[in-house]
Amino acid sequence: MRAAWIAFVIGSSFFLFEFVARIEPSLDTGTIAGFFGLSDSGFGTLSSLFFWIYAPMQIVVGLVLDRYGARKFILGGSLCCAAGVLLFAATNVVGIAAAGRVLTGFGASFAFVSALWLVNHWFAPERFAMLSGAVNAVGMVGAAIGAVALSDLVTAAGWRLVFAVTGLVGLGIFAAAFLFLREPRSPASDADTRPVEHVRQSLATVLGNGRIWALSIVGMLYYMPVNVYAGLWGTTELVSDHHRSQIAAETIVSMVFWGMALGSIFGGWVSDLLGHRKYLVLGGAVLTGLAYTTALYLPLSAFAEGALLLAAGFFGGFQMLTFAMAKEGEANDVVGTVVAFVNMIGIAGALIFQPLVGYLADAAGGNFALALGTVPACTALAALIVLFVPEYRHPDHVSDGGTAQPA
Numbered sequence: 001m002r003a004a005w006i007a008f009v010i011g012s013s014f015f016l017f018e019f020v021a022r023i024e025p026s027l028d029t030g031t032i033a034g035f036f037g038l039s040d041s042g043f044g045t046l047s048s049l050f051f052w053i054y055a056p057m058q059i060v061v062g063l064v065l066d067r068y069g070a071r072k073f074i075l076g077g078s079l080c081c082a083a084g085v086l087l088f089a090a091t092n093v094v095g096i097a098a099a100g101r102v103l104t105g106f107g108a109s110f111a112f113v114s115a116l117w118l119v120n121h122w123f124a125p126e127r128f129a130m131l132s133g134a135v136n137a138v139g140m141v142g143a144a145i146g147a148v149a150l151s152d153l154v155t156a157a158g159w160r161l162v163f164a165v166t167g168l169v170g171l172g173i174f175a176a177a178f179l180f181l182r183e184p185r186s187p188a189s190d191a192d193t194r195p196v197e198h199v200r201q202s203l204a205t206v207l208g209n210g211r212i213w214a215l216s217i218v219g220m221l222y223y224m225p226v227n228v229y230a231g232l233w234g235t236t237e238l239v240s241d242h243h244r245s246q247i248a249a250e251t252i253v254s255m256v257f258w259g260m261a262l263g264s265i266f267g268g269w270v271s272d273l274l275g276h277r278k279y280l281v282l283g284g285a286v287l288t289g290l291a292y293t294t295a296l297y298l299p300l301s302a303f304a305e306g307a308l309l310l311a312a313g314f315f316g317g318f319q320m321l322t323f324a325m326a327k328e329g330e331a332n333d334v335v336g337t338v339v340a341f342v343n344m345i346g347i348a349g350a351l352i353f354q355p356l357v358g359y360l361a362d363a364a365g366g367n368f369a370l371a372l373g374t375v376p377a378c379t380a381l382a383a384l385i386v387l388f389v390p391e392y393r394h395p396d397h398v399s400d401g402g403t404a405q406p407a
């Protein structure tokens with residue numbers, strides 16, 4: 001079990017590191033934009049290069065993990081991610097900074113799915129929901145604490161030094177993976193299919209499967225409030241409709257991330273204990289929607305808004321169970337591809353919903369509360385769809401009581 005826990009720690013540390021790397025440019029937008037001589041929109045494009053490579057890479061990551069295992073990709077991914085951050089810190093040429101951001105996104109794309117793949121193959125099936133929730137929680141807590149701590153550090157020492165130190169931490173994760181990470185026994189250990197055949201078979205299994213599509217859409221709708229409310233419009237809505245100060249609004253919105261960290265572990269723990277996922281996803285989505293509705297439309301104190309958004313995040317954390325439900329329906333040799341696909345659809349939701357809410361707010365004359373009615377609408381739809389998804393466990397995900405072995 002020592003090797004399994006080491007894999008868990010290295011996988012989640014890589015996820016934490018890449019999460020900090022992805023949000024890092026937002027810590028000092030004005031100074032970084034000025035340094036590279038960029039307008040706001042130019043800076044936005046530079047920062048978003050991360051996601052342009054991150055999102056489509058998900059499916060590639062899933063496919064290669066299932067065929068070749070995780071170790072070499074965690075090594076390569078953490079090295080690229082760290083190198084990208086260091087390149088960004090070291091250059092004053094905008095084209096090189098852009099290349100650094102692409103390299104960061106490329107390397108980062110291996111983190112989350114690899115961590116879940118390692119949890120799947122190192123631990124018993126009845127621990128997957130809680131441990132995958134814990135991976136998610138590490139990312140959430142790390143980003144919440146890291147943003148505050150790094151923000152202070154950026155003010156004190158400047159963004160370039162902070163980027164450089166973060167890049168060195170990434171190199172530390174690479175070194176730890178090189179020294180301590182072992183490959184678990186998995187179908188990838190014995191795979192002898194030709195690469196083209198592997199890609200064809202895995203994609204056919206995943207893309208041709210209505211249950212996986214349904215769960216990916218449930219994940220996208222259920223994750224939508226994180227992308228849209230917590231990640232973009234929540235602070236604006238609290239300032240403009242509830243007359244909170246900027247700092248108060250940011251603090252209230254950050255409750256979503258703290259709640260998610262707690263809820264993704266708790267939801268996973270309860271789910272593993274009961275051996276069920278579906279009705280927790282359904283109930284969690286309903287409660288998430290209710291918490292957002294109350295926070296959006298009732299006149300409340302700042303404390304009550306914070307408490308409701310903590311609850312919204314907490315029940316929102318149960319969305320991690322969509323990964324467990326999706327991968328458990330399939331054989332162990334496509335777990336990476338399934339997890340990667342669900343993740344890709346979930347994060348791609350930001351591309352639709354963030355501009356949609358902006359458009360609706362404009363159309364409603366700047367009424368964000370109205371536009372954010374899409375939040376409970378999405379969680380309600382997620383609850384409705386999951387009601388029709390059968391709960392099914394492939395025999396590969398029924399525990400034989402044994403402990404995973406190294407490859």
Ligand SMILES: N[C@@H](Cc1c[nH]cn1)C(=O)NCC(=O)O
Binds near residue numbers: 220223344345346347
């Ligand atoms: N929780 C996932 C996103 C998701 C997709 N479907 C349901 N949830 C997550 O945080 N992924 C990390 C990442 O950004 O890749």
